[in-house]
Amino acid sequence: MRIRLIAIGTRMPAWIEAGFADYAQRLPRELKLELVEIAVEHRGKNADIARLREAEGERLLKAAGREARLIAFDERGESLDTQAWSKALQGWMQDGREVCLLIGGPDGHAPAVLAAAQARWSLSKLTFPHALVRVLIAEQLYRAHSLLVNHPYHRA
Numbered sequence: 001m002r003i004r005l006i007a008i009g010t011r012m013p014a015w016i017e018a019g020f021a022d023y024a025q026r027l028p029r030e031l032k033l034e035l036v037e038i039a040v041e042h043r044g045k046n047a048d049i050a051r052l053r054e055a056e057g058e059r060l061l062k063a064a065g066r067e068a069r070l071i072a073f074d075e076r077g078e079s080l081d082t083q084a085w086s087k088a089l090q091g092w093m094q095d096g097r098e099v100c101l102l103i104g105g106p107d108g109h110a111p112a113v114l115a116a117a118q119a120r121w122s123l124s125k126l127t128f129p130h131a132l133v134r135v136l137i138a139e140q141l142y143r144a145h146s147l148l149v150n151h152p153y154h155r156a
Helices: 014-026 049-064 082-095 111-116 130-148
Strands: 002-008 032-038 069-079 099-103 119-122
Touching: 002 049, 002 130, 014 032, 014 130, 032 049, 032 130, 049 099, 049 111, 069 111, 082 130, 099 130
Parallel strands: 002 032, 002 099, 069 099, 069 119
Antiparallel strands: none
């Protein structure tokens, strides 16, 4: 099965790219994690933020396609523990449908993205640097998988 992390933002620091790649490579071949980057809309001095967010949302949804399960990461989303991530991953693997995890731009997701998503998840009540979210998601997917296969990585 394939999981695509579709994120608004390009040109990440090397340590972000290395962190994401490390966890993505740890996953087994049958659970492929791919990163799709979408450029941020230019935000000038008097930018229409709603319009920019809509444009980014359209590109997110286009990249995801119509058949995929969509999970939008949103500060108002459901906060799941590691066991719940593992249970969700197990369900996705049994379903076999592609999963797209969506990270919005600096101003969040467009309403159309939130409406199209089958779920909204929050990583934390804390605010994280936008780039770091990619690494956190990749690590949590690896951790969730390690629980499914009884690997000692997760020792809670």
